Amino acid sequence: MGPSYPRRAVAVNDPMRILGFMTGTSLDAVDMAVLDTDGEAIQGFGPSGERKLREDTRAVLLEATRQALAWKRGEPEPAIFDYARFEVAEEHFHAGQSFLAEHGLAWSDFELLGVHGQTVLHERPTAERVGRTVQLLDAERLARLTGRPVAFDFRTADVAAGGEGAPLAPIYHEARARASGLAAPVAALNIGGVANITLIGADGSLLAFDTGPGNGMIDLMLQERGLGRFDEGGRLAAAGAVDEVALNSLLASAYFAAPAPKSLDRYDFSLDAVAHLSAQDAAATLVAFTAAAVLKAFDKNDAPPSALIVCGGGRHNPQIMAALAERIPVPVKAAEDYGWRGDAIEAEAFAYLAARTARGLPISFPGTTGVAQAMTGGRIVMP
Numbered sequence: 546m547g548p549s550y551p552r553r554a555v556a557v558n559d560p561m562r563i564l565g566f567m568t569g570t571s572l573d574a575v576d577m578a579v580l581d582t583d584g585e586a587i588q589g590f591g592p593s594g595e596r597k598l599r600e601d602t603r604a605v606l607l608e609a610t611r612q613a614l615a616w617k618r619g620e621p622e623p624a625i626f627d628y629a630r631f632e633v634a635e636e637h638f639h640a641g642q643s644f645l646a647e648h649g650l651a652w653s654d655f656e657l658l659g660v661h662g663q664t665v666l667h668e669r670p671t672a673e674r675v676g677r678t679v680q681l682l683d684a685e686r687l688a689r690l691t692g693r694p695v696a697f698d699f700r701t702a703d704v705a706a707g708g709e710g711a712p713l714a715p716i717y718h719e720a721r722a723r724a725s726g727l728a729a730p731v732a733a734l735n736i737g738g739v740a741n742i743t744l745i746g747a748d749g750s751l752l753a754f755d756t757g758p759g760n761g762m763i764d765l766m767l768q769e770r771g772l773g774r775f776d777e778g779g780r781l782a783a784a785g786a787v788d789e790v791a792l793n794s795l796l797a798s799a800y801f802a803a804p805a806p807k808s809l810d811r812y813d814f815s816l817d818a819v820a821h822l823s824a825q826d827a828a829a830t831l832v833a834f835t836a837a838a839v840l841k842a843f844d845k846n847d848a849p850p851s852a853l854i855v856c857g858g859g860r861h862n863p864q865i866m867a868a869l870a871e872r873i874p875v876p877v878k879a880a881e882d883y884g885w886r887g888d889a890i891e892a893e894a895f896a897y898l899a900a901r902t903a904r905g906l907p908i909s910f911p912g913t914t915g916v917a918q919a920m921t922g923g924r925i926v927m928p
Contacts, residue, residue: 557903560588561656565896566637568663570738570811571764571775571858572603575640578892579650584900587724592648593889596640602632606663606681613666613679614812626665626681633663634683638690652691657925659696659899660687661891667810669709670915676808678710688928696899699923703909708916709808712741715753715913716901717894719745722854725883732850732875735890736760736859738811740835742842743913744850753913754805757838759859761811763831766819776828779864785825787833794818795834801841806915828864835859836868849875856880856890898923 560583567576575598579591598606605628612623637660645651662682670676684697704710718733722745733743738761743753763782764775776782795818800807819827843849853875859865860879870877880887898908902923910919 558656559583560586561900561903562591562654563657563659563896563899564641564655565659565892565894565899566641567661567891567895568598568633568636569858569891570664571760572598572606572663573774573858574598575637576889576892577640577644578886578889578896579655580893580896580900582720582897582900584897584904584906585720587720587897590886590893592644592650593886593892594644594647595888596643598636602636605629605632606665609681610665616666618674618677626679629663629665629681630683631686633681634686634690637682637687641691652693655693657696657899657903658687658691658693659895659897659902660684661699661895662697667711667808669808670704670707675707676704676710678704684924684926688926692928694925694927696902696923696925699895699898699902699908702922703914703916703920706916706920708909708914708920709754709806710909710914711808712743712753712755712913713898713908714741714891714894715743715751716908716910717890717897718743718753719749719751720897721885721890721893725885727883728851730848730850731852731854733854733856734839734869735857736835736855736865737857737891738764739809740839740857740859742839744842747848751910751912752805754807754842755809756842757800757809758811758814758831758835759857760835760862760865762814762816762834763828765811766816766827766831767824769816770824772824776862776864779828779832779862781825782828782832782862782864785823785827785829788819788822788826788830791818791822791830792833792837795830796837801838805842806911806913808914832862832864832868835865836872839869840872843874852876852878854878854880854883854885856885856887858888860887
């Protein structure tokens with residue numbers, strides 16, 4: 546993947562203007578957001594947007610994910626990974642080009658790019674072995690194409706130190722809540738392929754973990770049945786009924802009894818429990834599973850948060866939002882209710898983490914990934 550560079554290789558200004566990128570496991574789009582930050586406070590928000598993944602790139606990443614799931618430890622990595630890294634870099638460059646043209650910006654307007662890369666594998670640690678996580682990106686190529694330093698590879702140092710490697714957005718959720726003047730305790734929930742929650746205590750403490758599935762299982766169920774990529778507007782789920790037997794089977798997973806922090810891969814739960822159901826009932830049951838799994842997160846904190854702020858693509862599904870509101874014992878609010886950009890939070894987060902990487906500030910913590918002590922992370926490549 547190329548060398549890492551000391552943080553002095555980047556001109557660290559106060560604040561820096563950073564373009565953050567995020568591609569989630571839904572393989573839908575490259576999300577982008579501009580942030581002015583010193584990695585502690587947020588001084589300003591620039592534009593945000595997305596560019597849908599090209600079908601060719603999506604096909605490559607689906608195959609890379611399929612091979613990653615079959616990849617045994619100790620074996621050489623699948624050959625497709627290098628090709629996928631190249632494709633991800635190209636996809637990000639062209640997405641960025643379109644975004645910059647739309648907003649009258651240039652690559653030279655940014656001191657740094659913060660790029661998550663495409664996750665194709667995430668295995669949480671066990672008592673016997675460290676975890677494994679793979680985010681594909683040819684960061685050196687992206688740096689050459691853009692002429693800007695690229696901060697990337699935010700997870701592997703934490704995993705190597707015994708941490709979960711996820712979630713990484715909590716320190717940004719805390720900064721975003723602070724910038725909004727929100728009084729803790731408060732909670733932020735991101736619903737992507739997997740859902741993760743950040744519980745911000747009254748004392749500023751952070752507890753964060755993956756709660757369970759987000760949109761991922763619903764998407765996979767529909768794709769397996771040839772019914773499209775996702776349940777647009779929650780229409781299928783709205784027409785179905787929850788199968789309580791199937792729901793209880795899903796909730797019986799040992800994952801929910803495991804202590805936090807903890808993390809998931811999109812493929813950690815099987816669709817077998819809903820295989821016998823109609824698409825409508827399966828979708829309704831999987832929506833209920835997402836919400837019921839989030840409810841379990843509220844067993845992990847002593848003082849209930851004042852609100853649950855919902856970010857990510859899942860908040861666009863009215864059935865998920867309704868199921869959360871029905872089950873969660875605190876007000877459930879969409880990110881926009883607080884002036885947050887719900888579709889841009891993760892791209893903003895990786896801009897923020899890039900600033901922290903450049904300044905040598907920690908990005909993961911005992912309460913967020915289970916690592917023994919607060920850790921720096923990420924690498925920076927120069928053009």
